[in-house]
Amino acid sequence: MRCLPFIGMCALLLLTSFTGTSKSLFDTTIKPAAAAPANYILLLKGKNVGLIINQTSCVGDSSLLDILLVRGIKVVKIFTPEHGFRGKADAGAHVDNTIDEATHLPVVSLYGSHKKPTPDDLKDIDILVYDLQDVGVRFYTYISTLEYAMEACAEQQKQLVVLDRPNPNGFYIDGPVLKKENRSFVGMQAIPIVYAMTAGEYAKMLVGEHLFPGAATLDLQVVKCLNYDHSKKYELPIAPSPNLRNMAAIYAYPSLCLFEGTKISVGRGTAFPFQQFGSPELADKYPYTFTPQSGEGAKSPTYEGKKCFGVLVGETPGEILKQVNGRLQLKWLIDAYTAYPAKDQFFTDFFKKLTGSDDLKTQIQKGETEATIRKCWQKDLKIFKTTRKKYLLYKDF
Numbered sequence: 047m048r049c050l051p052f053i054g055m056c057a058l059l060l061l062t063s064f065t066g067t068s069k070s071l072f073d074t075t076i077k078p079a080a081a082a083p084a085n086y087i088l089l090l091k092g093k094n095v096g097l098i099i100n101q102t103s104c105v106g107d108s109s110l111l112d113i114l115l116v117r118g119i120k121v122v123k124i125f126t127p128e129h130g131f132r133g134k135a136d137a138g139a140h141v142d143n144t145i146d147e148a149t150h151l152p153v154v155s156l157y158g159s160h161k162k163p164t165p166d167d168l169k170d171i172d173i174l175v176y177d178l179q180d181v182g183v184r185f186y187t188y189i190s191t192l193e194y195a196m197e198a199c200a201e202q203q204k205q206l207v208v209l210d211r212p213n214p215n216g217f218y219i220d221g222p223v224l225k226k227e228n229r230s231f232v233g234m235q236a237i238p239i240v241y242a243m244t245a246g247e248y249a250k251m252l253v254g255e256h257l258f259p260g261a262a263t264l265d266l267q268v269v270k271c272l273n274y275d276h277s278k279k280y281e282l283p284i285a286p287s288p289n290l291r292n293m294a295a296i297y298a299y300p301s302l303c304l305f306e307g308t309k310i311s312v313g314r315g316t317a318f319p320f321q322q323f324g325s326p327e328l329a330d331k332y333p334y335t336f337t338p339q340s341g342e343g344a345k346s347p348t349y350e351g352k353k354c355f356g357v358l359v360g361e362t363p364g365e366i367l368k369q370v371n372g373r374l375q376l377k378w379l380i381d382a383y384t385a386y387p388a389k390d391q392f393f394t395d396f397f398k399k400l401t402g403s404d405d406l407k408t409q410i411q412k413g414e415t416e417a418t419i420r421k422c423w424q425k426d427l428k429i430f431k432t433t434r435k436k437y438l439l440y441k442d443f
Contacts (some may be wrong), residue, residue, distance in 0.1 A: 102179035106400030182215035210246035223426035224402030253323030275441035288343025307397025324356020331385035
């Protein structure tokens with residue numbers, strides 16, 4: 047079987063980024079939908095196919111693109127999300143269109159000049175296939191790419207197939223629910239930060255609740271994962287983006303990413319991004335230190351070349367899971383704010399986009415406890431949980 051150039055990179059990520067994990071945590075029988083071609087090949091036979099894929103769209107050493115091409119499926123175009131085809135671009139970095147070296151297929155960026163496929167992008171496509179490994183957090187933008195693709199397919203009367211993948215944070219629900227007036231690409235729907243749905247389940251909810259224009263007209267097909275349910279832990283074989291390099295970071299990400307809307311570094315440009323946080327301003331609070339440096343996936347990181355004082359939350363998945371304890375943790379954010387000397391400068395405008403409202407910022411500034419803050423989420427969480435249950439494809443936790 048021919049291997050495409052980016053598959054070598056997938057294997058490298060597999061070997062260097064996700065080693066040293068405690069295997070006992072994970073159910074190794076779980077497989078993504080792409081691992082069972084018999085469940086979706088007939089949907090694609092005789093069609094002009096477009097793919098929304100990146101470096102995670104693999105089964106073992108084979109890309110979805112390879113799996114389809116060797117079975118005679120006519121793939122005519124590739125689309126890629128934030129971080130690009132090979133998953134190396136910085137967060138928020140513009141990604142250009144390109145041509146795949148091996149197949150000479152056009153690669154259209156959905157994180158460049160536009161985020162929603164245009165009529166011209168879809169004109170030569172009968173069916174669009176989405177196969178990206180998500181991490182189950184509202185502000186991780188792959189579900190925003192999915193929603194725009196669904197909207198475009200509805201408008202252009204194209205079928206959309208989701209090849210589902212397990213949600214590595216799919217075993218709990220928590221965090222504030224986004225208020226619709228704060229809608230952005232890092233939060234497009236009124237869901238909590240951790241929402242415990244796979245991409246396929248989420249897509250079904252978007253259609254079923256008519257959450258985007260033309261939802262009722264979309265021809266959506268979801269192909270299920272194998273042996274997955276929401277009580278199980280799934281180990282990602284490939285890093286989904288440059289700074290989520292291992293399962294420890296993926297488990298800490300929902301809580302630590304809130305620091306991206308503050309003056310605190312989350313360790314981009316170090317060996318432990320999203321496993322630690324700190325700032326040069328916190329020397330009186332924390333003895334632990336790290337110094338960010340520029341590198342691939344972290345060009346000009348926050349506090350580049352400056353010693354930051356903070357906390358290493360954990361080095362292993364087990365350590366992080368114990369710290370997180372099945373909930374969005376605010377303790378680190380509250381502690382850092384309390385210790386930060388210039389409190390009027392601690393939060394940035396991006397914090398509201400990440401949290402989905404002004405409430406959390408105001409509550410922390412007022413000195414409210416985590417327990418008090420969490421009580422304010424419960425009404426909206428209860429409403430979401432009721433809606434979510436209607437669209438589950440897998441046994442719940």
